[in-house]
Amino acid sequence: MQMRKSPRQQRSRQTVERIIDAGRTVLADQGYDAFSTNRVAAVAGISPGSLYQYFGDKDAILTIVIDRYWDEVAEQVAASLNDRIGPGTIGLDGVRSILDALFSALERNPALLRVLTEQLPQVANRERRHALEQRIRDVLVTYLTARPESSRRPDVDLAAWVLVMAVQNVALRWSLDRPGFNRDRVLDEVVVLVGGYLLA
Amino acid sequence: MQMRKSPRQQRSRQTVERIIDAGRTVLADQGYDAFSTNRVAAVAGISPGSLYQYFGDKDAILTIVIDRYWDEVAEQVAASLNDRIGPGTIGLDGVRSILDALFSALERNPALLRVLTEQLPQVANRERRHALEQRIRDVLVTYLTARPESSRRPDVDLAAWVLVMAVQNVALRWSLDRPGFNRDRVLDEVVVLVGGYLLA
DNA sequence: CTTGTATGCGAGCAAACACTCGCGTCAGGC
DNA sequence: GCCTGACGCGAGTGTTTGCTCGCATACAAG
Missing domain, CATH: 1.10.10.60 (Homeodomain-like)
Known part of the structure; x- marks a missing residue:
């Protein structure tokens, strides 16, 4: 309801x-x-x-809280994305700053993020997270299509999907599990992951 | 209890x-x-x-069902891993067949996988999934350390962590969401992702 | 066969909790 | 200032469900 x-x-x-x-x-x-x-x-x-x-009903409240949370995350990432995507080729430093925005967005409210991802039935988040993913994938696809020199992957849709899935989990799990790795070095590695994949 | x-x-x-x-x-x-x-x-x-x-209590039953499921997955991946890790350098085809084993393991019981990952509070799975991840990370670390020529990443622990997180989610989400991509091509892309990262 | 124990039964208890309903209160347009 | 509908209240209801307990039955040792 x-x-x-x-x-x-x-x-x-x-x-x-x-x-x-x-x-x-x-x-x-x-x-x-x-x-x-x-x-x-x-x-x-x-x-x-x-x-x-x-x-x-109870779910109606939950849904709104979830929607607002993911909207905020999406907003922050989209802002950084739009800042960088205008000029020309993004380059590895641009990738890095977009990833930085994603990490920062997830660090904003760790307690809520933890509850949403660990305690809630994921089916509650599913729609919103798919929307967020789709949004980023779309941007990626148009970018990669417009600038073929920035990628050697033949299937652009597939490449975007793989990247989003891979990066998403690294960011999420780094935020949640707090492994011992330094934030900047993790960012560096993800940049390498993305760059290495696209230009392999 | x-x-x-x-x-x-x-x-x-x-x-x-x-x-x-x-x-x-x-x-x-x-x-x-x-x-x-x-x-x-x-x-x-x-x-x-x-x-x-x-x-x-109720949770005791749930815990056993969860444990058995992830143990089976771990078993299948570990089997493929041990098969390949003995001889010498693994090579990209070896990476591919290990990934294949992971995908297959997740495809074994899709209904149960979906319920475990989407409907259960993730905190229930957490321990077992961490154990599985740790197990694979350990193998990766020892391999990368023993054969430094197979990787250009400076921090082996960090590299193993990044790879496990990235690959895990691609496999999981491909199994659950069934995007339109062909299984073999997804596998190929993940191989490129892994290879491109290690040798970038 | 006897006897102690392991196993199984199932009606029912107690607590939690989403949600309702009848009634009182207050805002704000005329 | 009045009057109507919007707003708020909170005890209570109906249901679900995890779990118990007293008793019956099956098993195995002596």
Whole structure:
């Protein structure tokens, strides 16, 4: 179920925002198990009944929190992407700064990222993450097509898919697992991974 | 909680196996939501009470199903790895056949793989997947150290980590999302990814 | 056969929790 | 200032589900 009715007055618009904030807070601070409607309502400082005036069910709140999170990540990566993609050939330093943006975006809210990726049924994230991936793949494909000299891979779609899948997991797992490796060196290695693949 | 007591008689050992089988069946066929103790017991053809003679709680059954699954995957990959690692330098065709083994292992039980990775809280898989990753990383590190001519990466540990993370996700997502790409061509690309990275 | 133990049963308990409903309160247009 | 609908309340309901417990049955040792 989705949003039940839209808030008309000022007061209720604040209520809706407080519910969403409370949802994010509970998720990030106490985990998915604690994410009960009663608790979210309590943290939001409202009653459980009020919650159901605007949200059809528990999942509706969860969905909004998830959507907002991935939208923020997408926004930051897209910003860096658009900055670099205008001029001419990107070059390895450009790749690096885009990767840097991705890493930074994932570092913004580690607690929430952890809960979203480790405690939630992934099916909840699936749609949004696919959208994010698709968005980046599209940019990649148009870039690689426009500048064939920057890649030796024959199938552009396939190359973009492989790169996104590979890079995504390196970034994600570095953010979540915090292995002992230095951030800058990991970035360097990913740049090599990408460059080596495209120009092999 | 763990295993509550071990089965002494033949009869009860069969019961335990039937419970585990039922657990796997319910998970793969009906998903995690349907994975209730009562239903598992029903599918196993026993009563809920009997189930708790051997398993401390619901999670104990789940854990065993997960462990067995990842152990099987690890076994198949390790087998291919050990076959290839004995002789001398592996070479790109050797890399390819190891990757092939990984893909095949993930293709064995797609339904269960999907439920484990998409519906379960990932924290349940975490330990086992880390163990699997660590195992492969160790093999990689010893190989790369023993044959420095096969890689130009300065930090062997870091290189192994990056490769495992990158390759893992490509394999996993290809198995789960079934994008339109031909299996062999994906394998080829991953070989290029690995080779290009190590020899860049 | 007897007896102690391992195994199995299944109705039912207790807790958690998503969600409702009837009623009181307040905002804001006229 | 009034009046109507939007807003908010919170105790309560219905259901689900993990798990127990007292008892029956099957097994194996002596």
